[in-house]
Amino acid sequence: MPANVTRGGSPVNCKGFVMEYFLQQLINGLTLGMIYGLIAIGYTMVYGIIGMINFAHGEIFMIGAFVSLITFLLLGALGITWIPLAVLVVLIATMLFTSVYGWTLERVAYRPLRDSPRLAALITAIGMSIFLQNYVQLLQGARIKPLPPVISGGFRFMKESDFVVTLSYLQVFIILLTITLMLVFTYVINRTSFGRAQRACQQDLGMAALIGINVDRTISLTFVTGASLASVAGLMFLMNYGVIDFYIGFLAGIKAFTAAVLGGIGSLPGAMLGGLLIGLIEAFWSAYFTVEYKDVAAFAILVLVLIFRPTGLLGKPDIEKV
Amino acid sequence: MTERSATTSPVLPPLDAVGIVREAGLTAFVVFALTFSLVGFKVEDVPGGLDIVTRFDQVLAATVLAFTGRVVLILLHKRRHLPVILVGLAIAAVILGLVVAARGAPESATAAWLPFESVVVNVLVAVAALVLAGRAAWSAWRRDVGVSDEAVELAARVHKAAIFLGPLMLGFAVVLPFLPFADRRLLDIAILVVTYVMLGWGLNIVVGLAGLLDLGYVAFYAVGAYSYALLAINFDLGFWVCLPFAGIMAAFAGILLGFPVLRLRGDYLAIVTLGFGEMIRVILLNWYEFTKGPDGISGIPRPTLFGLPFTRTDPDGGETFHSFFGLTYSPLDRIIFLYYLILILALVTNFFTMRIRRLPIGRAWEALREDEVACRSIGINPRNTKLTAFSIGAMFGGFGGSFFATRQGFISPESFTFIESAIILAIVVLGGMGSQIGVVFAAILLIGLPEFFRELQQYRMLAFGAAMVAIMVWRPRGLLAFRDPTIRLSDHDTAPEKQT
Structure with missing residues (x-):
């Protein structure tokens, strides 16, 4: 991940602007956390329903970012430059095309292994992850792809001091879009028939099948939902950092998984909460300690959470059956 | 194996043509949707930014191949071996022939007929077609044997x-x-x-x-x-x-x-x-x-x-x-x-x-x-x-x-x-x-x-x-998956135990 998380100021010039600097990191961390949270939902849903880590989910996020980039460039070539329309088209396109990848992933790599040892599914997931990375690298080239800022400008606070806190329009867009998606998603899970089927499968796959729920279809739809949320995270990542390559899925995926574990794997609000926490921790760690070790921070948190609270913040305790 | 004896005089159920086309069409559609975005468009680095180029010919080739491949697989599954062998050999022969003909002349008219830009992918498609044909020929000869059974046997044999x-x-x-x-x-x-x-x-x-x-x-x-x-x-x-x-x-x-x-x-x-x-x-x-x-x-x-x-x-x-x-x-x-x-x-x-x-x-x-x-x-x-x-x-x-x-x-x-x-x-x-x-x-x-x-x-x-x-x-348990019991109750029981 690029090292420019500390947008809007570096520790060097923050002397005397403790409050402002803190606020800026809070904004940056929240934005980053929203992205992680969206990816984490995919992990937590899949884990909740079939009990496996979809290791290739980070790659789905990366594909989402690439589809977004391609659509942006296409719209630019077509001359559609009215930003709200362009962003909307990109959003729909990336959700559509990326969810096909999510669906295929489940169909090809995970469904044949549903009754196999869990290790086998994890190995296929790693294999799929390697495959998708190299697939994108071969098709789109290995060099990093820069995209000029689509949404620029922002609100500026505390103008009276020398350290201006900025909340960019892009960050507002990311936060609002995430909240909207979360509302829609919560509605789908709580109120629709797919949501009910999804929750039933999460509790007991066999029982759900017995009462007439199409388990295969529900699992497929779970992957599709997870992939489309991850693709939106990919779009946000592309717009926020402005550079992507085929390798971004690995670290983002691991951090999002950490977020899912931190929030309590299987718990949907937990995934979002975990994402926000990881984003904040990463932003503050980079701002107040060292940027080099920010990835170590994420892993250290993962280890600590698993030791002291293996069920995460909002997870249900796992009863060990003999 | 009941199937082996039943197939000595094959009475195959009739094929459901509409069902096959629908199934293959679905596969082709998915492949089209997969390849349209990432194969159809390529982000090119040009001075001063990025440009986009299209490769729709390859999307089309992938879709057509997916359709054919799915049909062939269904036929193989339904034990119609002859058409599978013929189609597999035909595809392999056409692609390999074109690859050889277009050798050293990547811009020629023959090369334009090749389904994919890269020689490796073309050869891979041909190899896949050959493998399918071979598989069909093999099972036509063996009158269909469950592959995974064979694999377990093989694993036990290798271990012995x-x-x-x-x-x-x-x-x-x-x-x-x-x-x-x-x-x-x-x-x-x-x-x-x-x-x-x-x-x-x-x-x-x-x-x-x-x-x-x-x-x-x-x-x-x-x-x-x-x-x-x-x-x-x-x-x-x-x-x-x-x-x-x-x-x-x-x-x-x-x-x-x-x-x-x-x-x-x-x-x-x-x-x-x-x-x-x-x-x-x-x-x-x-x-x-x-x-x-x-x-x-x-x-x-x-x-x-x-x-x-x-x-x-x-x-x-x-x-x-x-x-x-x-x-x-x-x-x-x-x-x-x-x-x-x-x-x-x-x-x-x-x-x-x-x-x-x-x-x-x-x-x-x-x-x-x-x-x-x-x-x-x-x-x-x-x-x-x-x-x-x-x-x-x-x-x-x-x-x-x-x-x-x-x-x-x-x-x-x-x-x-x-x-x-x-x-x-x-x-x-x-x-x-x-x-x-x-x-x-x-x-x-x-x-x-x-x-x-x-x-x-x-x-x-x-x-x-x-x-x-x-x-x-x-093989979800690995190529040579097989668990040798570390301890045996009697010396007579030396036959290795198959993993359940």
Whole structure:
């Protein structure tokens, strides 16, 4: 991940602007956390329903970012430059095309292994992850792809001091879009028939099948939902950092998984909460300690959470059956 | 098998043409939707930004091929062998013919008829068509045999043959450097394969025997490599003195990792060990004063044979290997020595594993793999058992790491990425967990074969990932999955038990 998380100021010039600097990191961390949270939902849903880590989910996020980039460039070539329309088209396109990848992933790599040892599914997931990375690298080239800022400008606070806190329009867009998606998603899970089927499968796959729920279809739809949320995270990542390559899925995926574990794997609000926490921790760690070790921070948190609270913040305790 | 007798006079149900077209159409649609975005458009770097180019011809080709392929697969499934053979051969013949005709003239009109831009992909499609045709011909001849049954039989047979196969392969490995076709390139590949065999055997202790899923094995490999490199550079110690130290350091790292993760199981353990591996890499990368960071450590001394260096002349004026034995100097000597070195290290690992399986600690590992709660109730201490598995597995990783350092003469954090861990784990799992000979086959398949196809470098990892998925889908328990009971109740019951 690029090292420019500390947008809007570096520790060097923050002397005397403790409050402002803190606020800026809070904004940056929240934005980053929203992205992680969206990816984490995919992990937590899949884990909740079939009990496996979809290791290739980070790659789905990366594909989402690439589809977004391609659509942006296409719209630019077509001359559609009215930003709200362009962003909307990109959003729909990336959700559509990326969810096909999510669906295929489940169909090809995970469904044949549903009754196999869990290790086998994890190995296929790693294999799929390697495959998708190299697939994108071969098709789109290995060099990093820069995209000029689509949404620029922002609100500026505390103008009276020398350290201006900025909340960019892009960050507002990311936060609002995430909240909207979360509302829609919560509605789908709580109120629709797919949501009910999804929750039933999460509790007991066999029982759900017995009462007439199409388990295969529900699992497929779970992957599709997870992939489309991850693709939106990919779009946000592309717009926020402005550079992507085929390798971004690995670290983002691991951090999002950490977020899912931190929030309590299987718990949907937990995934979002975990994402926000990881984003904040990463932003503050980079701002107040060292940027080099920010990835170590994420892993250290993962280890600590698993030791002291293996069920995460909002997870249900796992009863060990003999 | 009831099917085998039933098919002696085949009465095949009629084909549902509409259903087949619908099924194949769906597949084609999915492939179209998959390829439209990422194959159809390519982001090009141009001065001053990015440009986009289209490749719709390849999307179309992929869609048509997916449709045909699906139809052919359904026909194969319905035991209509003849059309499958014909279509497969036709596709293969057309594509291969075009590839040969378009050779050396990539812009010609013949080349435009090829489905894909890249020659490799075209050849792969042709090979796939040939394989399908072959499969159809085979099952037409055998009158359809369940493939997976055959595979289980094969695994049991290989394991029975391991009594002869093991010594045979060992004998081949020992005489390999003196065979007429053993040149530098082949020996380099052999060293690489044996290194991975050794790492696979080391990881097999952790994953195969103790059942602890470790995705960060490369961390111990790195600890071993850096221990040797730093000891050798800073304290001027030789390879043989450092080797035990490297093993001990790696074992300590194993215990260090083991403690916090003792309570975790399965997938959680995998992710934490993965995180541990990445942490070690990030530390190696950023602790510049100690590890020289991304610059890496160069000038790591080469190993010697009881103090005899493998150079043309000894810088200190002493004897060298060739002068001591009265041989003419050959640069290949050093390679052969390295080959034997890693072969011995690997055999030690294997021998150790085979013996320790019969000790109480080895039995405790296997019991722990099967059921942790039961283990605890019969008085096995899971903590100590897991820690020994981690540290012993790590120790062999450390040995492998110091061999890597002395062979390369240069190490940097670049060599210790997650992908290495994934490859080693893939070797263990694909070989069939706990199977020592399976590791050898998997290492030859995954490391040796791709090395011979270096020209296809860019497709190597793609094929690697696809192979991992394909083998797991085909055989979820690994190529030679098969569990030999460590203890038998009577001597008569010597028939190996098939894994259920």
